[in-house]
Amino acid sequence: xxxxxxVFFVVLIAFSACNPREQTTRNTEKAIANNPELxxxxxxxxxxxxxxxxxxxxxxxxxxxxxxxxxxxxxxxxFETADKRFSSYFARLGWNSTDDIGTxxxxxxxxxxxxxxxxxxxxxGSNANYGFSCGFRN
Numbered sequence: 836x837x838x839x840x841x842v843f844f845v846v847l848i849a850f851s852a853c854n855p856r857e858q859t860t861r862n863t864e865k866a867i868a869n870n871p872e873l874x875x876x877x878x879x880x881x882x883x884x885x886x887x888x889x890x891x892x893x894x895x896x897x898x899x900x901x902x903x904x905x906x907x908x909x910x911x912x913x914f915e916t917a918d919k920r921f922s923s924y925f926a927r928l929g930w931n932s933t934d935d936i937g938t939x940x941x942x943x944x945x946x947x948x949x950x951x952x953x954x955x956x957x958x959x960g961s962n963a964n965y966g967f968s969c970g971f972r973n
Contacts, residue, residue: 856892856893856961857893859893859894859895860891860893860894860895863894863895863896863904864894866896867904872902872971873896873902873904876902876903876904876950876969876970876971877904877969879950879952879969880904880906880952880967880969883921883924883952883954883967884920884921884924885908885910885917886910886912886917886920888910888911888912889908889909889910889912889965890908890909890910891906891907891908892907892908892909892961892962892963893905893906893907893961893963894906894907897968897970901970901971901972901973902970902971903968903969903970903971904968904969904970905966905967905968906966906967906969907959907961907963907965907966907967908963908964908965908966908967909962909963909964909965910964910965914941914956914957917956917965918943918954918956921943921945921954922943925945925952928947929947930945930946930947930952931945931946931947932944932945932946933945933946940955940956940957940958941955941956941957942954942955942956946972948972949971949972950969950970950971950972951968951969951970951971951972952967952968952969952970953966953967953968954966954967954968955967955968
């Protein structure tokens, strides 16, 4: 009986361990806390106005240069409503915008002297339906 109980707890612990997406998000948060450039990009991404239906799905760091931070969200909000809010926000700050630059999904790009932000709707290949990419310009 003790053996079965021990095996049960080992299996329970193994299955309750976080999935790779959660681990990547946790590792990214730790890296942000220790890197001023990532902190800067995280502030840019976090400042993008989102309604209460936006739930963080994952966060990761880009592997290529220039440095980028990716944040994917699940949201029930339709793209037309969210797009108006995003576009208005960046316009108020004086950022340049480019309409849809996506091939298979909708992508908006916003730039200023220092940063490049892209917002993707759809085509995420996961449960997320919005993706933010916040990076430094070349």
